Amino acid sequence: MANDQAEERGRSYRKAPERRAQILLRAIELFAEQGVGSSLRAIGAAIGVSHAALRYYFASRDELLVAVYREHEGMVHEPSDAADVSAVSVMEKSAERNRAIPGLVELYATLTTDALQEHHHPITRDFIQERFRRVRADLAERVRAGQRSGSIAADIDADDAAALVAAASDGLQLQWLLSPDDVDVHRSLAILERLLPPAGPALMR
Amino acid sequence: MANDQAEERGRSYRKAPERRAQILLRAIELFAEQGVGSSLRAIGAAIGVSHAALRYYFASRDELLVAVYREHEGMVHEPSDAADVSAVSVMEKSAERNRAIPGLVELYATLTTDALQEHHHPITRDFIQERFRRVRADLAERVRAGQRSGSIAADIDADDAAALVAAASDGLQLQWLLSPDDVDVHRSLAILERLLPPAGPALMR
The missing domain is CATH 1.10.357.10 (Tetracycline Repressor, domain 2)
Structure with missing residues (x-):
């Protein structure tokens, strides 16, 4: 027994x-x-x-x-996201991956909404805060690479730009889910990429 | 009786x-x-x-x-938001007003998260979809005014830019609530305003 x-x-x-x-x-x-x-x-x-x-x-x-x-997130860049991929492109590729997993954006929206409640969802808040920090740090590094190569204006603060790119990507995915005929994540992010092109020897624009 | x-x-x-x-x-x-x-x-x-x-x-x-x-939203521009106020500034002023009402951003996040559930929150979904349409239409008109005055590049699609500005503003307010020391809504939106300055006879940059 x-x-x-x-x-x-x-x-x-x-x-x-x-x-x-x-x-x-x-x-x-x-x-x-x-x-x-x-x-x-x-x-x-x-x-x-x-x-x-x-x-x-x-x-x-x-x-x-x-x-x-x-288990399912695609928001963090893949190992193949080399340093010369622009901040905007990294978020766009992750938006593309997210789209393939129904329910993931809803779950992400729930986690970020829960995280706003400081005292009620401590585990969620820690996870989401840490995730944003990681995502912003990665994006800021890409902006700095662009600045070193001369493709991004030197007077743009890389951390402020990183928060902007992460915010735009999150907000656009949400608007697209609500009105797929009115919103195109790719086209809207491409506008932002004019300011924040990938690093490279040549200016993108 | x-x-x-x-x-x-x-x-x-x-x-x-x-x-x-x-x-x-x-x-x-x-x-x-x-x-x-x-x-x-x-x-x-x-x-x-x-x-x-x-x-x-x-x-x-x-x-x-x-x-x-x-009852409490400040997301829609005030009557004083004249046509020559840039799309970015309109959202920034509304973010400023929102900050004065604790609980409003949490409520907004809850409404947009609920709205993603197509069959479970029809009233919320209708309201949020309609609100986004109204906000985007107003912002797009401001981008077009900038293009007519020559301050914004003519090859930027005004509707795509409007979705971008609304998304950036929503996403930045959320990140700021989670990490007020790391995120500055004003500074990040100012980067976006380089691309989308207000309409006016003079170029802003």
């Missing part, structure tokens, strides 16, 4: 990562179809996983949401 | 707009302190208004949220 239990437990442990990944996949499908659930219990009920089982993997709704986002 | 009832009802009707305004004010205070409530019942409990009384004024949580936002 003790042996059986140990064996069962061993089997559960071996299966845990796979089961966790299944839960994350079903959660993002749910978010795309029905929106982000308001509690861990409600999310469990909707994806057919018991509250206890869900709690085994995720201590709270916020932990689950952050885990789902981490 | 019937007279009393009629009189009481008459008094209620006379008081209704005032009572409704009180509820809207207490709701936005609540949103600033504790976040946007998840149901009409929860919001009523938090602001000390019975569910029945709340239902007298607002048919649903979404109706209440939209009404609170309408």
Whole structure:
């Protein structure tokens, strides 16, 4: 009996990562179809996983949401995003990747909205603040590379420009989801790229 | 008795707009302190208004949220925003006004996040879609005025630029709320204004 239990437990442990990944996949499908659930219990009920089982993997709704986002996000540049890719292009490519995952932008909007509530979603707030810092630092480095190469005006503050590019990309994806016929993320970001072209020996414009 | 009832009802009707305004004010205070409530019942409990009384004024949580936002929003330009004020400046002034109303940006983020859920928040979605259309149309007109006066490059599409300015302003306010020390809405928007200066006889740059 003790042996059986140990064996069962061993089997559960071996299966845990796979089961966790299944839960994350079903959660993002749910978010795309029905929106982000308001509690861990409600999310469990909707994806057919018991509250206890869900709690085994995720201590709270916020932990689950952050885990789902981490699993699927395309917002952080890929290793292939070389230094000579412009800040605007990096965000545009990530917007392109996001578009392929229904529910991801809704989840991202929920996480950033939750993060605004200082005392109610500490895990979400830490995650989103840290993510913005990382994204801005990467974009600012690309702006500085452009300035070193002479393609971007030297009097533009790279950190201010980085916040602008991240903001424009987030806001445009949201407007596009609401009115796909009226908004074109690519074309609007291309306007911003006039100011912030990629680094390179030649001026882009 | 019937007279009393009629009189009481008459008094209620006379008081209704005032009572409704009180509820809207207490709701936005609540949103600033504790976040946007998840149901009409929860919001009523938090602001000390019975569910029945709340239902007298607002048919649903979404109706209440939209009404609170309408009551307090500063996102739409003031009548004093003359045509020669740049698109970027209009959004910057509205960001400035928003900052004075704690809870408003949280409420706006909640409304736009809810609006992404096509089938679950129809009233919110209609309101937010219509608001974006109105804001973009106003901003596009300012870009066209800049192009007519020669201050903005003629080959920039005014509608694409309008979406860009609205997106940048929304996204920057959100990043600023999360990291006030790292993000400066004014400075980042000023970078965008290099491309999209106000209309005027003289070139701004």
